[in-house]
Amino acid sequence: MLLDSTLRASDHRMTRPRRVVWDVLNSTSRHLSAAEIVAAVHELDPGINTSSVYRTLGLFASLDLVRESRLTDDASTWEVAHPDDVIHLVCSLCGGTSHLSTHAVDALRSELGTGSDFHAAGIDVRVTGTCASCAARLHD
Amino acid sequence: MLLDSTLRASDHRMTRPRRVVWDVLNSTSRHLSAAEIVAAVHELDPGINTSSVYRTLGLFASLDLVRESRLTDDASTWEVAHPDDVIHLVCSLCGGTSHLSTHAVDALRSELGTGSDFHAAGIDVRVTGTCASCAARLHD
DNA sequence: ATCCCTGCAAACTATTTGCACGGGA
DNA sequence: TCCCGTGCAAATAGTTTGCAGGGAT
Numbered sequence: 001m002l003l004d005s006t007l008r009a010s011d012h013r014m015t016r017p018r019r020v021v022w023d024v025l026n027s028t029s030r031h032l033s034a035a036e037i038v039a040a041v042h043e044l045d046p047g048i049n050t051s052s053v054y055r056t057l058g059l060f061a062s063l064d065l066v067r068e069s070r071l072t073d074d075a076s077t078w079e080v081a082h083p084d085d086v087i088h089l090v091c092s093l094c095g096g097t098s099h100l101s102t103h104a105v106d107a108l109r110s111e112l113g114t115g116s117d118f119h120a121a122g123i124d125v126r127v128t129g130t131c132a133s134c135a136a137r138l139h140d
Numbered sequence: 141m142l143l144d145s146t147l148r149a150s151d152h153r154m155t156r157p158r159r160v161v162w163d164v165l166n167s168t169s170r171h172l173s174a175a176e177i178v179a180a181v182h183e184l185d186p187g188i189n190t191s192s193v194y195r196t197l198g199l200f201a202s203l204d205l206v207r208e209s210r211l212t213d214d215a216s217t218w219e220v221a222h223p224d225d226v227i228h229l230v231c232s233l234c235g236g237t238s239h240l241s242t243h244a245v246d247a248l249r250s251e252l253g254t255g256s257d258f259h260a261a262g263i264d265v266r267v268t269g270t271c272a273s274c275a276a277r278l279h280d
Numbered sequence: 281a282t283c284c285c286t287g288c289a290a291a292c293t294a295t296t297t298g299c300a301c302g303g304g305a
Numbered sequence: 306t307c308c309c310g311t312g313c314a315a316a317t318a319g320t321t322t323g324c325a326g327g328g329a330t
Contacts, residue, residue, distance in 0.1 A: 011284095012284085012285095013284060013285070013328090013329050013330070014329075014330095015284090015285065015286080015328080015329070016286095016328095017285085017286075018285095034319075034320080035319085047287085048286090048287090049286070049287045049288070050287095050320090051286085051287075051288080051289095051320085051321075051322085052285080052286060052287070054319095054320060054321075055285080055286085055321090058321095070210040074318095074319090075318080075319060075320090076319085076320090087248070089258045089260075091258075092261065098258070100252075100258075102248065102251045102252075103251075104244055104245075104247045104248035104251050105244075105248075107244045107247055108227075108242065108244035108245075108248075108265070108267075111242045111243075111244050112240075112242075112267065117271070117272045118229045118231075118238075118240075118267070118269055118270070118271055118272065119269045119270045119275060120229075120267045120268075120269040121232065121267075121268050121269040121270070122267070122268045122269070123265065123266075123267050123268075124265070124266040124267070124268070125248070125263065125264070125265050125266075126263075126264040126265075126266075127248075127252065127258070127260045127261075127262070127263050127264070128260075128261050128262040128263075128264070129258055129259045129260040129261040129262070130258070130259045130261070131257070131258055132257045132258065135259060151309095152309085152310090153303090153304055153305070153309065153310070154304080154305095155303080155304075155309090155310065155311080156303095156311095157310080157311075158310090173294095174294075174295080175294085187312085188311090188312090189311070189312045189313070190295090190312095191295085191296075191297085191311085191312075191313080191314095192310080192311060192312070194294090194295060194296075195296090195310080195311085196310095198296095214293095214294090215293085215294060215295090216294085216295095
């Protein structure tokens with residue numbers, strides 16, 4: 001629905017690749033790599049081409065439907081756009097990513113607002129470290 | 141000097157590529173892409189190979205001498221490691237990057253410390269937006 | 281009927297790796 | 306002397322692009 005209306009509003013057509021990629025992205029709250037998205041897309045429709053997935057992700061990003069992150073040294077990951085500022089917690093052991101909202105981001109935003117040197121649009125916080133389950137595993 | 145002692149301490153040899161890459165990185169406070177580093181290195185010594193530059197950057201990063209950032213959609217950028225947490229301000233118009241330290245990062249760090257779900261090691265903040273000079277140019 | 285979007289394949293860019301030689305300790 | 310680090314060239318991974326036909330509006 002959101003997809004349909006957003007596409008219409010921006011003079012884009014609703015097509016099968018776009019529908020399927022959208023469904024895949026909305027089927028999880030995880031960050032997905034392009035390769036994972038392609039795999040999941042192929043499970044639903046093996047006929048959809050990899051380059052269409054990339055083009056679709058690019059389009060969705062330009063429409064602010066999804067958000068691209070380069071959290072690790074590897075490939076980009078994608079997730080359905082989250083309206084609020086969000087902190088990414090990236091575990092260096094398992095590679096898992098989770099979200100966190102704190103008012104530290106709001107605090108930062110207002111600190112930035114006081115200076116006139118830079119107009120902030122988006123704030124992206126990545127915290128690297130170890131998640132609880134990996135930490136627990138280390139203690140065994 | 142820092143380079144020399146750090147290499148020694150970690151059982152690595154001081155070589156020409158390492159010296160030259162180090163000099164290049166220390167000749168600026170900007171973020172440099174691998175390509176820029178290679179170009180600057182070649183100006184000092186055209187015989188140094190690109191792969192040696194990559195290997196050197198990887199080594200320096202593992203020794204915490206330099207810091208790799210993936211601030212844009214393009215290639216990684218590198219800078220001499222900064223001891224404190226730092227916020228990157230990335231202008232989406234000119235691509236320029238500047239630094240900023242605020243206590244918002246400290247605030248975030250303590251907020252994270254209160255929860256036990258995640259142990260934070262590094263905090264990386266990227267703010268996208270428009271820098272003062274690009275904003276000024278837009279008003280002409 | 282129009283022309284946007286797609287599948288396909290090839291191109292491209294940034295980065296990594298295998299190997300044999302040479303220089304630093 | 307020993308073997309780590311290098312230059313070289315080829316390989317790799319992720320992503321992008323040109324093109325001609327098919328489908329959405």
